[in-house]
Amino acid sequence: MRIALFATCLADTLFPEAAKATVLLLERLGHEVVFPSQQTCCGQMHINTGYQAAALPLVKRYASVFDPYDVIVAPSGSCVGSIRHQHAMVAASYGDAGLASRAADVASRTYELSELLIDVLKVEDVGAYYPHRVTYHPTCHSLRMTRVGDKPLRLLRQVRGLDLVELPAAEQCCGFGGTFAIKNAETSTAMLADKMTNIVSTGADVCTAGDASCLMHIGGGLSRLRTGVRTVHLAEILAATEFIS
Structure with a gap:
């Protein structure tokens, strides 16, 4: 399966090992992982603090960058939650019905890592070893x-x-x-x-x-x-x- 990685801001700036581990894991399971380089922040911080107008370009960017992919994964339940529950809402609140529809469609293909593994890839034993x-x-x-x-x-x-x-x-x-x-x-x-x-x-x-x-x-x-x-x-x-x- 070809899977697009949404790395998230925090992983990109402070915790890159989480994003790299996601790639390593999925490739070990036999999947192709691609990283769309045009990705930016999902806009969660802006939305949650009341700056929805500032978030709108980020919603547009996410929908545009990840629209070509059938499956998107992020190592963050928080960012995935924002994409699913807020992106279409923000677009609709500014009267952009087309963007709202596209955002909802892309959001439906966006998964948190454990969801992707169990619900989509149908795997629970990923072959890991961690003696702690x-x-x-x-x-x-x-x-x-x-x-x-x-x-x-x-x-x-x-x-x-x-x-x-x-x-x-x-x-x-x-x-x-x-x-x-x-x-x-x-x-x-x-x-x-x-x-x-x-x-x-x-x-x-x-x-x-x-x-x-x-x-x-x-x-x-x-x-x-x-x-x-x-x-x-x-x-x-x-x-x-x-x-x-």
């Missing part, structure tokens, strides 16, 4: 917008050498929420403290998730407290093998 004690944080957007459900957990359970431990109060937000963490810093910090307490209680070496944004927030907190717990994107775990760890 791991706990999984289901990010808010992947849980409540893209509704990936237990798909990441099903994939993690098939990883050889991995000891998967349940995260207490897993469905509670980590407190990041994009600009929420800046505008409501004290509340965000309190939410992060609860999340970190629960992560540390598992005895895990690694906390994983499908969104680099949440992992950035959680990882920063865990690092400052010197807990010894690392944050690793789901794609990196699934891409790991006995030869690449």
Whole structure:
């Protein structure tokens, strides 16, 4: 299958290993991955902070760049959630019915990584090997917008050498929420403290998730407290093998 990669801004600027791991994993499974170089931000940050007019050109760009592809994947439940639930809405709110229709069509072909693997490629065992004690944080957007459900957990359970431990109060937000963490810093910090307490209680070496944004927030907190717990994107775990760890 020919699959287009939407890398996302955060992966492009701060967490390139998540995007590279997505490519490595899909190619190992026998698929061709292409990277449309004209891609930019999905516009989620603009939309969520009330700048929909500024987001409109980004919605147009995404629809134009990815329209030629039958399947698009992003290592981010957050960005996929925005593409699916906001792009057509933004276009329609500015009276561009044609763009709204095209955006909805392209969005229907855009998948978060665990969705693509299980729902489209019909695979749960991706041949990964990751000998670590791991706990999984289901990010808010992947849980409540893209509704990936237990798909990441099903994939993690098939990883050889991995000891998967349940995260207490897993469905509670980590407190990041994009600009929420800046505008409501004290509340965000309190939410992060609860999340970190629960992560540390598992005895895990690694906390994983499908969104680099949440992992950035959680990882920063865990690092400052010197807990010894690392944050690793789901794609990196699934891409790991006995030869690449």
